[in-house]
Amino acid sequence: MTDLLRLSRLAFVDSYDEDGTLIVQAKSIRHHEPYGCCPLFSFSKMGTKTVRYRDHAIQGQPTWLEIKRQRFRCNACGKVGYEVLPDIDTERRITKRFREHLQREAIKYPFTMAAEINGVHETLIRRIFDEHAKRVMRKYNVVLPRVLGMDEIYIMKRPRFVIGDVENSLMLDMQESRKQTNLNDYFEFIGGGDKVEVVCQDMWSTYRSVTRKQFPNAVTVIDKYHVQRTANAAVELVRKAHFIRISNQDRIRLKRKKGLLLARWDKASDKLKDDLEKLFVEFPNLRAVYEWKERFYDIYECETRAAAEKAMTEWMLNLPPEFERPFKQSRDAVKNWRPHILRYFEHRYTSAYIERLNGLIRKMNVQGAGYDFSTLRAKALLKHGRVDREVEGQKLTNRLARTLPAGPRLV
Ligand SMILES: [Zn+2]
Known part of the structure; x- marks a missing residue:
């Protein structure tokens, strides 16, 4: 049954069910006396106090550890304190492994969800997260990448x-x-x-x-995507311009074609191409703007910077005057950012x-x-x-360096 606990410094004593909650009684394998008050470090035992600490679920059952915590009295100054429990966060009254689990859950899920999954109060999740975040973010240094x-x-x-x-x-x-x-x-x-x-x-x-x-x-x-996207705006403008000229019924129909017109021809299914063709027969102007949109996207299909430069120049020169306004965003992009847009063909990021x-x-x-x-x-x-x-790596080395948590544990 010791396996049930899997904590190296606590020994399993007994376990029982209490209204669906698993209570695992445990005791320290060796008492860690409180420390921090006197250099003499001599204590007398002074009875125990039974305390429960929440642990992570064991075999799906909510679990609490029940520990008879040893009380000590300092023989030099008379201060009274409890034994140190290295596996327990005595302040939060949870095991450290449960705290670490909640910490991970608080990062993974929204706080409310992490609380619900683990059957704890959201406040606890927030506190654990805040403490952890404060600790690690203080040490975080941004290292700029290539x-x-x-x-x-x-x-x-x-x-x-x-x-x-x-x-x-x-x-x-x-x-x-x-x-x-x-x-x-x-x-x-x-x-x-x-x-x-x-x-x-x-x-x-x-x-x-x-x-x-x-x-x-x-x-x-x-x-690349920010540049390409500018051409969608042109298609949208032309599609919307048709709105004022057509019947209500056609308007509703055209409204539904928005996504259709944004599709890339090369990636479109036969059904989609068919729908587009039908639309273009009805609205020839949409075909033209669609094709200029596609041509703009296709600049990015070029394999070299030189080819892209050529394609870009041709697109700019050959764009029909009636499309200059709809494609204003695309034209401005090229006018203002041309060298940096073309950098993509040398650094494909x-x-x-x-x-x-x-x-x-x-x-x-x-x-x-x-x-x-x-x-x-x-x-x-x-x-x-x-x-x-990074910080977890550090924490691991710290844990190996000392077995006891620092700081006085006297009350
Ligand atoms: Zn003392």
Whole structure:
């Protein structure tokens, strides 16, 4: 039955069921006397007190350890204290392994869900998370990667700044503001900007300015998907322009075709191509704008920078005048960002990971309604970054270095 406990410093005594809860009675294999008051370190036993500590579920059953905790009296100063229980968090009245489990659950799930799954109060989950986050985040240093992705995410109605390691799909940090002065201060504080070789970003000019100042060895690559997406806006504009000219019935029909027009021709199924063809017969103008959209996307199919440059120039020159307005976003992108868009053909990186990460953070924020910014940042970094992994390694070495927790245990 000792296996049931699987704790090296506590011995199994007995167990019984109490209204569906498993109570495991246990005792210390060796008493660790309290310490910290007198150098003499001489104690007398002074009775015991039975205390229950919540443990993780054993075989699916909620479990409490019941320990007769030895009381000691210091022979020098007379202070009374309890034996030290290295496996127990005596303040929270839970086993340390259960605390560590809850800590992981608090990172993995929304706090309310972690509380529900483990049958504990949400306050406990929050406290354990806060303590853990405070401890590890203090030591967290952002190490800038070779390929840095930067993007913004709207949280609490404001754009927040998110950075990640694009090559290794790792979140690096999230900051409250994406203002230029804040970003310059931030990267100056972090240091190591000379390590960055590629920066992936959308078409927010501040990021480019910050890159020029902070990363002397880096080139900027404008994210492929942000560029391509501009062409969708043109299709949308032309589709909506048809609205005012057609009957109500056609309008409803056309409204349903939105997704259809955004599909890529090469990836479309035969059924989809068929639907598009039918639509184009009815609305020839949609065919034209659709084709120019496709041609714009196809610039990215080029294998070399030179070929892409040529395709881009041709697209710009040959675009029919009536489409200049609908494709304003695409044309502006090319006009303002051409060299950085073309960098993609030399460094084929995108912000896809950062975008996916933003989606995950957004979801985390929605599910955890009421997280403040620093909680959300810590939780996102613990889940999607490398914060915890490093610290857990350190913790393990610490644990090997000493068997007893530090600090006085006298009451
Ligand atoms: Zn003493």
